[in-house]
Structure formats: C-alpha cells, structure tokens
Amino acid sequence: MTAKIKLIVARELGFCMGVRRSIDMALSVRQQSDGNVTILNELVHNRDVIDSLSKAGIGQTFDMEDVSPGKLILSAHGVPRKTLEQASARGLDVIDTTCPLVTKVHELVEKLIDSGYHILVFGDPDHDEIRGIFGHGDSRMMTLITSASDLPKTIPDRCALISQTTQNVDDFAKLSDVLRNRFPTIEIHETICNPTRQRQEAAIELARRCEFVYVVGSASSANSMRLKEITEGICGRSMLIESPDQIDTAQLEGVSVVGLTAGTSSPDSLIAAVIKRFCSLFDVDLVTSHPEFTRIATEAGKQ
Ligand code: SF4
Structure with a gap:
C-alpha cells in the first residue's frame, strides 16, 4: 500500500522579482540579437535555469577575457564597478540585469x-x-x-x-x-531584500508544522542555503534538492508531514516537478495556497 503523506507548500517560495526580471531581460536580448550573447558568471544560481538559457543560445563564461564580441549580460547579483569599465574598454554592449x-x-x-x-x-x-x-x-x-x-x-x-x-x-x-x-x-542599515524576508518568514511557519522540509535550490544559492538552515533549526530535518530524483521513500520513513519551499532562483517548473514526484511515490494530501500546484497534484493523482 502507498504510504500517505501530508505535503505542505510554503505560502511564499521560488522566483523573486529580481530573478524573473534578469531572466526576462536575457531572453529578450537573445530574441532581438543575431550576434553573440554571453552571460558573465551565473545569471542565477540554478542549474535548470542555466541549462534553459544555454538551450536558448546564450553563452556563459566566468572570465571577461573569454567573452566574444557582442552583447554581455551581467547577472542579478551585480558586479564590481571595474567589471563595467573592463566591458566598456572591450567595446561590449552591456545589458546590466543587476537587481534594483x-x-x-x-x-x-x-x-x-x-x-x-x-x-x-x-x-x-x-x-x-x-x-x-x-x-x-x-x-x-x-x-x-x-x-x-x-x-x-x-x-x-x-x-x-x-x-x-x-x-x-x-x-x-x-x-x-x-x-x-x-x-x-x-x-x-538593514539591506536584506523583501522577497528574501518573506520566504524566510514563510519557511519558519512551514517548519513549525512539519517533520521534514525539502528546499528546492542549489548549494551555491545563498538564499536557498538560508532556508535550509532556518528550517533545519526548527524541525530538525531539512534537505536541499536540485532535482525531483533526490526524493526517495527511505528518507521519509516514519514521516507523515513534509514541507516544501524553494529559493528565489528555483523556477515554478522545478517545484511542480518535485510535487509530481511526491505524487508518484506517496498518497499525497497537498496543502497549498498556490492553485497551479493544486492542479498539478490533482492531475498527477489521476495518472
Ligand atoms: S533575492 Fe532579492 S536582491 Fe536578490 S535578485 Fe531576488 S529580489 Fe533581488
């Protein structure tokens, strides 16, 4: 018999406005340009997002010297002033997606x-x-x-x-x-951004109701790491995952209430894939205020 699990989704999770803006700007530049478009560093710290940008034909490098002539996209995290000067000295057309x-x-x-x-x-x-x-x-x-x-x-x-x-x-x-x-x-000067604050507050509420929390995000994502530390500190068991395959039934032996949250660089499609994975492994009672996730769980339950 399939084990029953209550899966609670945090009321605030996933992409923030700064990450959405950065990705939209990068894709729009790609659409409007025939030449080279290169991102310096990681646009956002998430493997799925980086792969999808690469598939869209956007290059990536960690070294300004390797940037081919054309358009250079700077990430949401911002860059030192000297990087802007170097790009300008090389005659690159800079698209600065630094979060406001x-x-x-x-x-x-x-x-x-x-x-x-x-x-x-x-x-x-x-x-x-x-x-x-x-x-x-x-x-x-x-x-x-x-x-x-x-x-x-x-x-x-x-x-x-x-x-x-x-x-x-x-x-x-x-x-x-x-x-x-x-x-x-x-x-x-408290300069923590509001989306980070909201996700942390929601993660605290979530962890108080759960025995185990999954945080969708990569270890290089600072805000995802914070969500893991916070939830682990409250409910004792928390795990950072970058892919739905990282969830298995053995991890959740004896657990009946699981929480799900995600860092600001984790796309909804990845969160949805994690919910689907849960539905394939367990008899899920999904608790969420996000209608899209309810729809995904309902459809997965019918399969
Ligand atoms: S986490 Fe905050 S500062 Fe960073 S991109 Fe998102 S909104 Fe901007």
Whole structure:
C-alpha cells in the first residue's frame, strides 16, 4: 500500500522579482540579437535555469577575457564597478540585469564610503553579490563579517553595518544587537531584500508544522542555503534538492508531514516537478495556497 503523506507548500517560495526580471531581460536580448550573447558568471544560481538559457543560445563564461564580441549580460547579483569599465574598454554592449534592490545597496556603499565610513558587510565569502558590493566601495574601508564570532575588537568612529540582500533576517538582528551594545555609535542599515524576508518568514511557519522540509535550490544559492538552515533549526530535518530524483521513500520513513519551499532562483517548473514526484511515490494530501500546484497534484493523482 502507498504510504500517505501530508505535503505542505510554503505560502511564499521560488522566483523573486529580481530573478524573473534578469531572466526576462536575457531572453529578450537573445530574441532581438543575431550576434553573440554571453552571460558573465551565473545569471542565477540554478542549474535548470542555466541549462534553459544555454538551450536558448546564450553563452556563459566566468572570465571577461573569454567573452566574444557582442552583447554581455551581467547577472542579478551585480558586479564590481571595474567589471563595467573592463566591458566598456572591450567595446561590449552591456545589458546590466543587476537587481534594483542590489543596486540600492551599491548606492548606499558609495554614499557611506564618500562620507568617510568604514563598512562592515554581513555576507558569504566568495559570493558574486559580495564581490559586487565590495567592488562599489573601497576594500580598505570595508570588512566582511560572516558571524557574530568574527567581529572586530574596535571600530573607527564612523562605522556602518550593511548586509548581503539574502542573509538570515534573525542572524542580522542578533548581530546588530551585539554591535550596538559594543559600539553604540555604529549605524545599522538593514539591506536584506523583501522577497528574501518573506520566504524566510514563510519557511519558519512551514517548519513549525512539519517533520521534514525539502528546499528546492542549489548549494551555491545563498538564499536557498538560508532556508535550509532556518528550517533545519526548527524541525530538525531539512534537505536541499536540485532535482525531483533526490526524493526517495527511505528518507521519509516514519514521516507523515513534509514541507516544501524553494529559493528565489528555483523556477515554478522545478517545484511542480518535485510535487509530481511526491505524487508518484506517496498518497499525497497537498496543502497549498498556490492553485497551479493544486492542479498539478490533482492531475498527477489521476495518472
Ligand atoms: S533575492 Fe532579492 S536582491 Fe536578490 S535578485 Fe531576488 S529580489 Fe533581488
């Protein structure tokens, strides 16, 4: 007999406006151009999206030197100022799809540096967005903070804290409290974006109702990693998946309520494929406020 499982889908999950905008811009450029179209770095951190852009005839490279003459697309994560200068020096036609919410952070960094501030940046080392943020300031006046345990012992008189847009909202609040207590003059700028905040709030609600949570997203996606950490911290068991095949019945032995959420770079088609996979493995009672997912589960149940 097929095991019964309640599958609860987070009320906020998947693509954010910045990711949708970036993909739409890239596809529109491809449609309107006969020449080379190349993306620098990953447009968004999701294998399915990258594969579909490649199938549409859009190239990808991690090195400006490898970009063929033509159009160059810059990712939603943003790039350092010097990348824009290099592209312009090479005569490339740049399509900058940096998310407007990341651009706001760049503008804040420029304003703070111009005003003589040292900036503490709460973020992930080696993330594209962090490289872009540092590349809009002066690295001598900026320090990357990855947790409350690596705070500096002293700070300059004029010092501000900002965040990568996809950081954990609670961790940022805790870090801010520690810094305010230690250095009362510090300026705090909470620059986590709203879509990230909404997905984290929904993931917290979800994990409280579940025994196991799947997060659709890749390990290179900062906001997907945050959703995994948050849900694991609440319900104890959470797994990041990039493909429906990663779900199997052995993982869910003895589990009756499962949660499903997805990072901002995970397309609806991938979330739908995960729901279908559940329906093929279990007798699913789907709980969702998304009509499209209800339709998919109903159709899968009839097959
Ligand atoms: S996660 Fe936030 S900052 Fe990043 S692309 Fe989406 S909306 Fe923009």
